[in-house]
Amino acid sequence: MPQTTQTKEALAETKETGLIPIFILGQKYEVPASLTIQKALEYAGYQLIRGCGCRGGICGACATIYRKPGSYRLEVGLSCQTVVEPYMYITQIPFFPANKATYEINLLEPTGETVARLYPEIFKCIGCNTCTRSCPMDIDVLDYISQAIRGNIAKAAEESFDCVMCGLCAARCPSELAQYLTAILCRRLYSKYQLPRAEHLEKQVKAVEAGKFETDLRELMQVKGEQLKTLYKEREVEPAMADEMWEPKDKSHL
Amino acid sequence: MPYPPEMKELIKKVEKTRPARVERKKRGEEFPSIPLEKRGEMLKKYHPDFIKGNQRPIKVGPNKGYAISHEVVDVLEAKSRVDPDKINLSAAHFETDVLIIGGGGAGNAAALLARQQGAKVLIATKLRNGDANTMMAEGGIQAATKPEKDSPYFHYLDVMGGGHFKNDPELVYTLVTEAPKVMKWLGENLGGMFSKFPDGRLKSMHGGGTSRKRMHYAGDITGAEIMRTLRDEVQNYPDDIKTLEFCPAVELILNEHGQCAGAVLYNMETEEYYVVKAKAVVLATGGSGRLHIQDYMTTNHYGATGDGLVLGYRAGVKLCFLHTVQYHPTGVIFPEQAEGLLITEKFRGSGANLVNIDGEQFVYEREPRDVEASGIIRECSPEVGKGVPTPTGKFGAWLDSPMIDMLWGEGTVAKEFPGKVILFRRYDIDISKEPMLVYPTLHYQNGGLEINTKSETSLPGLYVAGEAAGGIHGENRLMGNSLLDVTVFGRIAGENAAVFAKQKAKEGRLTLGHVKRYHKELEEAGIVTDRVAPMLLPDYSNPEVRKKQLTSYYLGTLR
Numbered sequence: 162m163p164q165t166t167q168t169k170e171a172l173a174e175t176k177e178t179g180l181i182p183i184f185i186l187g188q189k190y191e192v193p194a195s196l197t198i199q200k201a202l203e204y205a206g207y208q209l210i211r212g213c214g215c216r217g218g219i220c221g222a223c224a225t226i227y228r229k230p231g232s233y234r235l236e237v238g239l240s241c242q243t244v245v246e247p248y249m250y251i252t253q254i255p256f257f258p259a260n261k262a263t264y265e266i267n268l269l270e271p272t273g274e275t276v277a278r279l280y281p282e283i284f285k286c287i288g289c290n291t292c293t294r295s296c297p298m299d300i301d302v303l304d305y306i307s308q309a310i311r312g313n314i315a316k317a318a319e320e321s322f323d324c325v326m327c328g329l330c331a332a333r334c335p336s337e338l339a340q341y342l343t344a345i346l347c348r349r350l351y352s353k354y355q356l357p358r359a360e361h362l363e364k365q366v367k368a369v370e371a372g373k374f375e376t377d378l379r380e381l382m383q384v385k386g387e388q389l390k391t392l393y394k395e396r397e398v399e400p401a402m403a404d405e406m407w408e409p410k411d412k413s414h415l
Numbered sequence: 416m417p418y419p420p421e422m423k424e425l426i427k428k429v430e431k432t433r434p435a436r437v438e439r440k441k442r443g444e445e446f447p448s449i450p451l452e453k454r455g456e457m458l459k460k461y462h463p464d465f466i467k468g469n470q471r472p473i474k475v476g477p478n479k480g481y482a483i484s485h486e487v488v489d490v491l492e493a494k495s496r497v498d499p500d501k502i503n504l505s506a507a508h509f510e511t512d513v514l515i516i517g518g519g520g521a522g523n524a525a526a527l528l529a530r531q532q533g534a535k536v537l538i539a540t541k542l543r544n545g546d547a548n549t550m551m552a553e554g555g556i557q558a559a560t561k562p563e564k565d566s567p568y569f570h571y572l573d574v575m576g577g578g579h580f581k582n583d584p585e586l587v588y589t590l591v592t593e594a595p596k597v598m599k600w601l602g603e604n605l606g607g608m609f610s611k612f613p614d615g616r617l618k619s620m621h622g623g624g625t626s627r628k629r630m631h632y633a634g635d636i637t638g639a640e641i642m643r644t645l646r647d648e649v650q651n652y653p654d655d656i657k658t659l660e661f662c663p664a665v666e667l668i669l670n671e672h673g674q675c676a677g678a679v680l681y682n683m684e685t686e687e688y689y690v691v692k693a694k695a696v697v698l699a700t701g702g703s704g705r706l707h708i709q710d711y712m713t714t715n716h717y718g719a720t721g722d723g724l725v726l727g728y729r730a731g732v733k734l735c736f737l738h739t740v741q742y743h744p745t746g747v748i749f750p751e752q753a754e755g756l757l758i759t760e761k762f763r764g765s766g767a768n769l770v771n772i773d774g775e776q777f778v779y780e781r782e783p784r785d786v787e788a789s790g791i792i793r794e795c796s797p798e799v800g801k802g803v804p805t806p807t808g809k810f811g812a813w814l815d816s817p818m819i820d821m822l823w824g825e826g827t828v829a830k831e832f833p834g835k836v837i838l839f840r841r842y843d844i845d846i847s848k849e850p851m852l853v854y855p856t857l858h859y860q861n862g863g864l865e866i867n868t869k870s871e872t873s874l875p876g877l878y879v880a881g882e883a884a885g886g887i888h889g890e891n892r893l894m895g896n897s898l899l900d901v902t903v904f905g906r907i908a909g910e911n912a913a914v915f916a917k918q919k920a921k922e923g924r925l926t927l928g929h930v931k932r933y934h935k936e937l938e939e940a941g942i943v944t945d946r947v948a949p950m951l952l953p954d955y956s957n958p959e960v961r962k963k964q965l966t967s968y969y970l971g972t973l974r
Binding site: 209215349353368374377 | 551627718822955
């Protein structure tokens with residue numbers, strides 16, 4: 162496909178009509194050049210049911226694969242975040258089969274063996290890096306999988322944090338891994354078992370359960386109208402730039 | 416699309432005033448906040464809720480005479496998607512103890528707690544499990560977890576103040592006292608990855624209207640982290656919790672004893688209707704941003720069309736606080752491709768100012784959301800005329816994100832807001848160096864169906880949780896209280912629904928009589944319409960194409 166001529170023609174056309182040609186599942190449609198792929202599908206007349214969720218780049222529903230004219234590369238994106246380009250060939254992958262391991266999180270040990278037992282296929286990884294190149298969130302998927310293989314759950318958790326679980330890594334993986342599912346297991350193990358626990362939280366939960374705030378709150382609930390407004394206005398506000406050590410002058414009601 | 420030259424020129428004015436603004440902030444000098452007495456005046460003049468002619472009274476149902484937005488009244492004054500006489504209720508396609516309608520934060524939390532009570536659960540959801548506003552919540556989750564400076568007492572005061580003191584005190588009590596417990600459940604128990612200091616202490620910050628830094632967060636994708644963790648946990652118990660995706664509920668089903676006993680679902684892909692028989696039902700359908708009230712852009716997910724309001728209202732449950740709608744102060748207004756997208760309040764919580772076309776700050780950045788939004792609308796209004804124009808003739812205000820790096824150290828924006836950094840990088844905008852252009856965007860349904868502290872409604876066997884319920888946030892919700900609300904009341908609803916299923920549910924003939932009665936009421940009120948509700952999905956397809964979609968009958972396999 163002679164990319165440059167076609168693109169030039171398309172751009173000339175765009176200037177006249179504001180529309181550019183794209184191919185949705187192989188079929189050509191003319192759409193405004195400023196649209197995202199998602200909005201272009203709708204402009205073309207599709208009422209989306211699959212492949213559309215938050216429309217804001219975080220839910221992972223709209224995984225999309227496309228190829229530009231003359232390019233050897235398959236490219237990926239979230240359709241709600243990717244702007245159309247002339248002569249782009251587009252397909253969505255709204256669902257891709259992958260096995261999720263089931264587990265009782267309270268009974269797991271936060272070790273590499275646990276991850277290996279639940280997702281043994283990670284050892285089939287051939288290190289081709291297709292997963293990383295297929296990630297619309299720019300996550301180094303291969304690296305977090307390597308970390309998981311080495312049993313470094315903390316690293317795997319931190320590196321995979323921005324994952325939207327769209328499944329493109331799994332869809333493109335020649336070794337048929339389910340990277341994104343391995344990732345959430347690592348994150349849950351890391352947060353539950355490896356990060357130090359929040360002692361202040363434990364203390365506060367115990368205080369609530371012991372009814373420490375009961376009288377105070379019940380009394381406050383009886384306060385209405387102007388009196389309540391006064392309490393609100395006069396409450397001490399933690400300064401914006403205060404550090405973690407800040408404590409209020411008035412220690413009542415704590 | 417990066418900022419065009421004319422906008423880059425305007426950014427220079429922001430840069431010029433920035434060092435002085437940062438210095439003031441460092442000295443602890445804040446822009447004066449709008450006094451409580453003046454808030455009302457400001458809202459009346461500029462908040463979209465108060466614009467004359469934008470609301471009308473509902474003509475039917477338990478809230479007859481209550482004035483709310485046209486768009487919501489339109490879906491309430493509409494017919495069922497099905498002819499109730501055509502549904503065969505004697506043969507259920509699915510039976511379960513607890514039916515949960517909605518696969519967001521509240522629905523999944525409810526499922527887990529109902530299961531803990533020994534119930535078999537069915538989740539029916541319109542899109543995929545997790546396609547919900549919970550997924551999109553960015554900023555954080557409030558909870559008074561730091562005993563040396565905070566307590567549920569102060570959380571309560573903040574919630575009431577934010578809601579204009581109209582909130583139901585009992586519901587607020589439940590919200591703030593359950594808060595530390597759900598933080599422990601989500602983080603320490605389920606393994607949600609909240610941001611912590613090296614010693615395990617939870618990081619926390621301010622949100623609009625908070626008196627203590629009690630907003631806990633997981634990067635800038637707190638909602639996504641909570642949602643994917645809850646969903647992962649639900650998926651760990653496939654024998655106890657079944658999920659039907661792409662199957663929204665279109666009506667509740669009652670039984671002859673006047674209990675809620677199931678729902679009619681619609682499989683959007685095969686276009687079949689299913690009858691689900693249940694011993695208790697949790698309605699967790701979320702909000703209604705996709706109704707585009709007053710034509711506002713929205714931050715909401717694709718399926719947020721207020722279905723639960725319609726279902727509950729037809730079954731006789733009252734609505735409350737729907738006369739107020741939350742406009743998030745900071746939605747993207749440029750680049751246009753990202754229009755309406757949420758820019759988390761965490762930016763303002765971290766000190767980023769809102770500034771006008773002259774680079775001047777015009778409102779304190781931590782006002783409650785309704786006040787903040789009104790401030791921006793005022794600045795961009797023709798009377799004031801200090802909005803920043805976009806190439807397509809819209810107006811916005813600058814949210815000065817580069818201040819954050821200057822206040823908290825180079826790299827803070829990249830570290831604390833990775834999601835937004837990636838988003839804007841796609842348009843060649845570096846938000847640690849350039850400000851973002853924002854305008855209020857339809858964000859949250861403050862009100863909803865009436866519930867009590869057990870998430871019960873006036874209809875026995877029907878529980879409501881999350882954005883579909885009203886009363887908790889009064890007339891205006893504070894940031895960080897919706898992730899909290901969905902978890903607190905989702906858990907409560909799930910637990911109580913399971914107990915109801917075990918102890919109070921009675922076997923009996925199923926009925927859609929309430930739908931027939933509602934239809935009759937519409938007729939008697941003289942409402943002649945071909946509108947059907949719930950809407951299920953907004954229609955964004957090309958109207959020119961629509962005009963050509965002419966098939967009027969089913970003809971074999973061709974529609």
